[in-house]
Amino acid sequence: AEVKKIAVISGDGIGPEVIAEAEKVLKKTEEVFGYRFETEHGLFGGIAIDQKGTPLPQDTLDMCKNADAVLLGAVGGPQWDNNPKELRPETGLLGIRKALGLFSNIRPAVIFDCLKDASTLKPEVLEGTDLIVVRELTGGIYFGEKFRRDGDNGQEAVDTCVYNVQEIERIARQAFEIARTRSKKLASVDKANVLETSRLWRETVIRISADYPDVELEHVLVDNCAMQLLRRPSSFDVIVTENMFGDILSDEAAMLTGSIGMLSSASLGEGAFGLYEPVHGSAPDIAGQGAANPIATILSVALMFRLTFGYHDAAEAIERAVKEVLDAGHRTGDIAVDKSTAIGTTAMGDLIVDAI
Amino acid sequence: AEVKKIAVISGDGIGPEVIAEAEKVLKKTEEVFGYRFETEHGLFGGIAIDQKGTPLPQDTLDMCKNADAVLLGAVGGPQWDNNPKELRPETGLLGIRKALGLFSNIRPAVIFDCLKDASTLKPEVLEGTDLIVVRELTGGIYFGEKFRRDGDNGQEAVDTCVYNVQEIERIARQAFEIARTRSKKLASVDKANVLETSRLWRETVIRISADYPDVELEHVLVDNCAMQLLRRPSSFDVIVTENMFGDILSDEAAMLTGSIGMLSSASLGEGAFGLYEPVHGSAPDIAGQGAANPIATILSVALMFRLTFGYHDAAEAIERAVKEVLDAGHRTGDIAVDKSTAIGTTAMGDLIVDAI
Numbered sequence: 001a002e003v004k005k006i007a008v009i010s011g012d013g014i015g016p017e018v019i020a021e022a023e024k025v026l027k028k029t030e031e032v033f034g035y036r037f038e039t040e041h042g043l044f045g046g047i048a049i050d051q052k053g054t055p056l057p058q059d060t061l062d063m064c065k066n067a068d069a070v071l072l073g074a075v076g077g078p079q080w081d082n083n084p085k086e087l088r089p090e091t092g093l094l095g096i097r098k099a100l101g102l103f104s105n106i107r108p109a110v111i112f113d114c115l116k117d118a119s120t121l122k123p124e125v126l127e128g129t130d131l132i133v134v135r136e137l138t139g140g141i142y143f144g145e146k147f148r149r150d151g152d153n154g155q156e157a158v159d160t161c162v163y164n165v166q167e168i169e170r171i172a173r174q175a176f177e178i179a180r181t182r183s184k185k186l187a188s189v190d191k192a193n194v195l196e197t198s199r200l201w202r203e204t205v206i207r208i209s210a211d212y213p214d215v216e217l218e219h220v221l222v223d224n225c226a227m228q229l230l231r232r233p234s235s236f237d238v239i240v241t242e243n244m245f246g247d248i249l250s251d252e253a254a255m256l257t258g259s260i261g262m263l264s265s266a267s268l269g270e271g272a273f274g275l276y277e278p279v280h281g282s283a284p285d286i287a288g289q290g291a292a293n294p295i296a297t298i299l300s301v302a303l304m305f306r307l308t309f310g311y312h313d314a315a316e317a318i319e320r321a322v323k324e325v326l327d328a329g330h331r332t333g334d335i336a337v338d339k340s341t342a343i344g345t346t347a348m349g350d351l352i353v354d355a356i
Numbered sequence: 357a358e359v360k361k362i363a364v365i366s367g368d369g370i371g372p373e374v375i376a377e378a379e380k381v382l383k384k385t386e387e388v389f390g391y392r393f394e395t396e397h398g399l400f401g402g403i404a405i406d407q408k409g410t411p412l413p414q415d416t417l418d419m420c421k422n423a424d425a426v427l428l429g430a431v432g433g434p435q436w437d438n439n440p441k442e443l444r445p446e447t448g449l450l451g452i453r454k455a456l457g458l459f460s461n462i463r464p465a466v467i468f469d470c471l472k473d474a475s476t477l478k479p480e481v482l483e484g485t486d487l488i489v490v491r492e493l494t495g496g497i498y499f500g501e502k503f504r505r506d507g508d509n510g511q512e513a514v515d516t517c518v519y520n521v522q523e524i525e526r527i528a529r530q531a532f533e534i535a536r537t538r539s540k541k542l543a544s545v546d547k548a549n550v551l552e553t554s555r556l557w558r559e560t561v562i563r564i565s566a567d568y569p570d571v572e573l574e575h576v577l578v579d580n581c582a583m584q585l586l587r588r589p590s591s592f593d594v595i596v597t598e599n600m601f602g603d604i605l606s607d608e609a610a611m612l613t614g615s616i617g618m619l620s621s622a623s624l625g626e627g628a629f630g631l632y633e634p635v636h637g638s639a640p641d642i643a644g645q646g647a648a649n650p651i652a653t654i655l656s657v658a659l660m661f662r663l664t665f666g667y668h669d670a671a672e673a674i675e676r677a678v679k680e681v682l683d684a685g686h687r688t689g690d691i692a693v694d695k696s697t698a699i700g701t702t703a704m705g706d707l708i709v710d711a712i
């Protein structure tokens with residue numbers, strides 16, 4: 001098989017620990033399926049700030065640009081929280097998204113049967129929940145002009161939310177395409193009763209929908225969506241929304257599954273290139289203890305196989321292995337009901353590797 | 357007793373039906389407690405668009421300005437959704453908030469014991485939840501400049517989010533004051549890792565906190581707050597946040613109580629003046645059927661008595677009456693487990709009036 005180049009960014013906190021397990025999984029799929037991967041490692045986030053004085057060093061960015069896909073652990077931690085903006089891990093995250101043109105963040109929120117009880121929602125409400133939030137990732141208030149100025153009532157701060165038609169079109173098309181492969185239902189979330197960007201959003205989504213007559217489109221206001229996710233999570237399938245709303249709603253959706261240590265995400269641009277990472281953060285409180293759950297990162301590899309490489313057999317093998325290990329009752333601390341029986345990061349990784 | 361002037365705005369959908377019950381409650385408290393109210397009615401929202409060609413007629417605004425408090429039913433409906441901006445009910449809502457200087461929206465999210473099961477959250481998670489969202493209501497992206505322009509990639513839409521120090525100070529002080537009367541815990545929600553307005557928000561809240569050393573302050577990022585509301589709702593007490601985040605989070609908080617037909621809200625400015633309204637909307641689907649739950653509107657009267665008039669005895673009587681009627685098993689359709697036993701809007705209002 002052709003050699004695929006994967007840029008690996010461990011990052012901060014539990015990042016290196018969960019990435020190590022994902023790399024074991026990569027190696028195992030080479031053996032079992034004959035695929036070939038070349039991995040390269042780069043500094044990013046807090047560790048890059050400490051060692052290189054910037055969260056996104058140029059050589060890390062170059063490495064990512066030369067790769068077929070990026071696998072990211074997690075970034076951030078309290079020690080960098082009060083740094084000036086250009087020395088914060090988040091700035092690196094926003095920078096890499098923009099520099100790699102990753103305009104779309106895809107976050108599946110699924111229920112793992114054996115973890116149903118971990119949710120704070122009633123099991124009968126959660127039943128059948130399987131949704132994807134498609135979040136616009138390189139536009140909106142995240143990337144608009146920001147500044148301070150003196151006003152009549154003291155200092156003022158300004159953030160600008162901007163969207164153009166082309167940005168909305170490409171994310172809308174992607175969401176419609178994904179909806180087409182699933183149950184053909186798309187919910188577009190905006191605040192069209194207040195925001196001009198939302199009105200342009202809604203008009204554009206409606207125009208694009210003409211090309212997808214087989215997909216049923218509904219428009220949901222963001223405040224209502226925050227409610228409906230709680231009231232009827234299983235009635236959603238694909239949700240598409242702008243950057244800021246997507247940040248909030250995708251976290252809400254992830255939490256209601258109760259399986260946040262298990263969820264993976266993909267950030268995509270034009271073409272097959274993508275950046276894959278777990279939904280959970282760097283968890284500085286348990287970093288270095290070998291206690292982190294590597295499953296979300298391992299499932300990010302499966303997502304990479306599906307969306308970037310088209311290696312569906314290996315993706316399926318990984319997903320099946322995870323299910324098998326969970327069904328056999330193995331749990332890391334975050335998902336164990338009886339904490340005394342919890343296994344560590346490497347033990348979980350080994351079990352999954354063996355099951356592939 | 358001094359005559360208090362109350363401007364009453366029924367609005368659209370179920371608005372007139374629930375307001376009628378609240379007015380019966382007003383009358384009853386006059387008889388029982390000797391208070392004196394003068395009510396005046398004005399057109400607002402969709403009905404004002406239809407009859408006067410504008411959602412906020414000048415005489416309605418004048419009536420509100422001359423009153424000691426405003427009682428609002430609900431506005432909006434599908435028939436006005438596609439109108440141009442200046443002919444939409446929401447425009448009236450934003451206009452009245454701004455014109456009356458109502459910079460603070462206070463939404464208590466409490467659990468009614470007898471309705472615990474109505475929530476989609478597990479009862480043990482919900483146990484003890486009693487929080488208030490204090491939302492900034494006249495600033496931020498709602499009121500900043502909005503426009504379209506031609507850009508390199510087609511038409512662009514722009515919304516501007518602006519906050520000045522004084523706007524943040526006054527809402528922060530109000531939240532600290534409220535926290536002081538409760539369990540002395542305040543969560544300030546922002547997105548300081550991305551937004552300049554959030555950084556000014558956080559700096560200002562920290563500065564104001566020096567005047568409230570008895571209140572414990574925590575900062576929560578908005579995405580994390582959307583998650584934590586689900587994971588540990590009972591650990592929140594007072595939450596303060598900017599306009600857009602408050603719109604989303606207060607709806608999420610309301611929904612997790614399972615009691616959305618029961619929740620009231622207050623919008624306050626400087627001084628005692630306030631606008632009171634149920635959290636629920638105009639429910640066009642059940643309008644005119646006498647099926648709406650009037651309790652949220654009736655409890656809005658109690659909130660008005662507490663916050664604007666200082667009539668704590670009458671407020672308590674109303675709240676006690678509502679509890680008594682619910683404890684006796686009476687339910688409107690929205691909160692009835694067995695729908696066949698549900699009573700109507702006026703029957704519920706009568707029972708509460710009798711219990712006062």
Ligand SMILES: CC(C)[C@H](C(=O)O)[C@@H](O)C(=O)O
Binds near residue numbers: 090093094247550579
């Ligand atoms: C860390 C932060 C800048 C980032 C975001 O808001 O996009 C994070 O919350 C996420 O969702 O990936």
Ligand SMILES: CC(C)[C@H](C(=O)O)[C@@H](O)C(=O)O
Binds near residue numbers: 223446449
């Ligand atoms: C109708 C709409 C403009 C309004 C808002 O977003 O403020 C509503 O959602 C609310 O919360 O009162």
